[in-house]
Amino acid sequence: MNLTHIKYLSLFALLVNAAAMLSPIINGGDSITYAALSQHIALSNDWANLMLDGKDWLDKPHMPFWITALSFELLGVSTFAYILPGFLFHIIGGYFTYRIARLFYGREAAWLSVLVYVSVFHLMDSSIEVKAETYLTGFIMGACYYWLRYDAQSRMKYLLLGAAFTAGAVMTKGVFTMITITSGLVILWMYQRQWRKLWSVKWWLAFGLSLLFTAPELVALYLQFDAHPEKVVFGQTNVSGIKFFMWDSQFGRFFNAGPIQDTSGGGHPFYFVLVFLWAFLPWVAVFFATMVAGVRKFAQRAVEENAGFVFLCGAFFVTFALFSATSFQLDHYTVILFPFAAILCGRYLAVRMQNLQEGRALLLAQLVFTLLLLALAIGLSVHVGHAAVSSLVATILVAMLGYVIMQRRQMRANVLLVLPLFGMLALYGFLVLTSALTFMAYSVAYNASTQLAARPIAPVYSYNMGIVSRELAVYNSAPVFPAGDLAQLPADGKYYLLISGKDLAAISSRLGRYEQIARGDWVVHKTGTFPRFLRLARGEEPLEDIRILAVN
Numbered sequence: 038m039n040l041t042h043i044k045y046l047s048l049f050a051l052l053v054n055a056a057a058m059l060s061p062i063i064n065g066g067d068s069i070t071y072a073a074l075s076q077h078i079a080l081s082n083d084w085a086n087l088m089l090d091g092k093d094w095l096d097k098p099h100m101p102f103w104i105t106a107l108s109f110e111l112l113g114v115s116t117f118a119y120i121l122p123g124f125l126f127h128i129i130g131g132y133f134t135y136r137i138a139r140l141f142y143g144r145e146a147a148w149l150s151v152l153v154y155v156s157v158f159h160l161m162d163s164s165i166e167v168k169a170e171t172y173l174t175g176f177i178m179g180a181c182y183y184w185l186r187y188d189a190q191s192r193m194k195y196l197l198l199g200a201a202f203t204a205g206a207v208m209t210k211g212v213f214t215m216i217t218i219t220s221g222l223v224i225l226w227m228y229q230r231q232w233r234k235l236w237s238v239k240w241w242l243a244f245g246l247s248l249l250f251t252a253p254e255l256v257a258l259y260l261q262f263d264a265h266p267e268k269v270v271f272g273q274t275n276v277s278g279i280k281f282f283m284w285d286s287q288f289g290r291f292f293n294a295g296p297i298q299d300t301s302g303g304g305h306p307f308y309f310v311l312v313f314l315w316a317f318l319p320w321v322a323v324f325f326a327t328m329v330a331g332v333r334k335f336a337q338r339a340v341e342e343n344a345g346f347v348f349l350c351g352a353f354f355v356t357f358a359l360f361s362a363t364s365f366q367l368d369h370y371t372v373i374l375f376p377f378a379a380i381l382c383g384r385y386l387a388v389r390m391q392n393l394q395e396g397r398a399l400l401l402a403q404l405v406f407t408l409l410l411l412a413l414a415i416g417l418s419v420h421v422g423h424a425a426v427s428s429l430v431a432t433i434l435v436a437m438l439g440y441v442i443m444q445r446r447q448m449r450a451n452v453l454l455v456l457p458l459f460g461m462l463a464l465y466g467f468l469v470l471t472s473a474l475t476f477m478a479y480s481v482a483y484n485a486s487t488q489l490a491a492r493p494i495a496p497v498y499s500y501n502m503g504i505v506s507r508e509l510a511v512y513n514s515a516p517v518f519p520a521g522d523l524a525q526l527p528a529d530g531k532y533y534l535l536i537s538g539k540d541l542a543a544i545s546s547r548l549g550r551y552e553q554i555a556r557g558d559w560v561v562h563k564t565g566t567f568p569r570f571l572r573l574a575r576g577e578e579p580l581e582d583i584r585i586l587a588v589n
Contacts, residue, residue, distance in 0.1 A: 060473040073507035075105035100208035123167030126175035133178035141345030150383025159316035170372040176206035204250030213287035224351025319457035322402035327385035393449040410460030486512035488555040500536040538582035555585040
């Protein structure tokens with residue numbers, strides 16, 4: 038398979054991924070919260086304070102919300118404006134994945150690394166859900182690349198860019214991210230016995246400059262929290278935002294000793310191994326083959342030849358081990374490590390492409406994964422029964438068959454690369470389109486915004502549906518507020534009220550004059566288990582009776 042085909046396959050996968058940005062729905066609960074935080078910044082022009090539902094919010098650093106708020110400023114508040122910057126950082130992560138792979142292994146391995154990167158399930162999903170890890174991946178890969186260049190050549194350009202990307206990562210997720218950024222280099226220095234670099238002025242300067250570039254975050258935290266010790270956060274006063282940023286936000290979670298803890302009973306040391314088995318599809322078998330081959334040939338290679346393998350394994354496994362040792366475990370944590378795994382796979386695939394007659398076990402594994410992904414995509418689309426979803430899956434299957442027929446002389450390469458890629462795209466296409474259609478039909482916020490679009494603009498209140506008010510504010514130009522009781526509703530003036538039929542029956546006599554302008558059987562909480570999602574898609578999940586009232 039020539040390089041041009043690999044480029045086009047990568048572009049096709051990226052376009053399928055990007056098509057999800059056309060959905061008018063924000064799916065995840067965290068994503069809705071992050072959009073609300075960013076919207077407050079954009080509308081209030083208050084870039085120091087993170088506010089949620091009118092209250093001070095302290096959980097993650099400011100950088101993702103600053104970036105999204107800038108997108109809202111430029112494009113207006115919308116779902117597309119929310120997703121776009123995260124997807125751009127996904128592309129930035131892919132670009133630096135290419136640059137690092139090319140630095141170690143050359144052009145063909147670099148493009149194969151990109152192909153793996155753009156088709157890993159969890160990377161694709163995160164680029165649209167836009168969690169903090171999406172931004173973090175771009176920052177970490179940029180920092181790793183420029184520190185590698187700075188290690189080889191002490192140029193001011195590499196120093197400044199390395200420090201800027203490092204600071205961006207720290208202002209996205211916390212100081213812990215520096216472990217991921219530096220672990221590959223430190224392990225490489227240890228392997229090469231370059232111990233002096235650990236205390237050289239050159240690298241202490243890089244460390245100091247990286248911390249200096251995080252000043253905007255420290256200033257914002259000081260202005261919001263440390264300068265106002267009377268504020269109540271986590272049920273306490275005198276909470277230091279800077280201390281939370283430097284320790285509690287990440288290290289406190291990892292040791293389960295901070296204000297935000299996992300009370301489910303602690304983590305499991307093999308949790309992320311199990312996560313990796315599905316999150317890195319369809320390249321799981323390739324990764325394990327890569328590690329086996331790398332370890333077997335490690336002693337046969339010169340120190341210089343092992344540099345890339347040592348750096349990438351150091352960056353991947355040090356953080357992976359730390360994640361596995363913690364009590365606070367969430368599957369999306371591992372997303373930041375997948376680019377390193379993609380480069381390892383890209384290098385291995387480049388070697389395998391030179392001799393496809395060997396290693397039939399890997400070809401068989403890739404074929405099994407392909408059949409599994411296709412069976413899931415086809416079976417689930419039939420189970421859900423949406424014609425549009427079935428048509429999309431069928432289109433991807435036809436594209437796969439067309440490519441394989443045209444390239445039938447390279448069937449082994451197709452089994453290794455092309456079939457798993459299309460299998461993943463078919464399943465991803467099913468999930469994205471089904472989510473969009475399902476929540477367009479049943480989301481309270483989306484349907485309420487549709488109903489209110491033609492109405493005169495007035496404040497909107499959601500009664501006992503806080504998450505709905507945050508999401509509706511992204512779709513609707515009118516101000517939206519949550520209300521937990523009657524006292525939080527306006528005493529006079531016109532406003533719209535979203536309320537369940539059960540709550541309306543309880544408070545209708547105290548509302549005053551109102552007119553019901555719409556009613557629907559919708560769902561308030563969109564998140565949940567996958568079986569629940571499938572029941573929603575089929576219209577079998579119990580829905581809630583939601584009323585939209587015009588109150589005078």
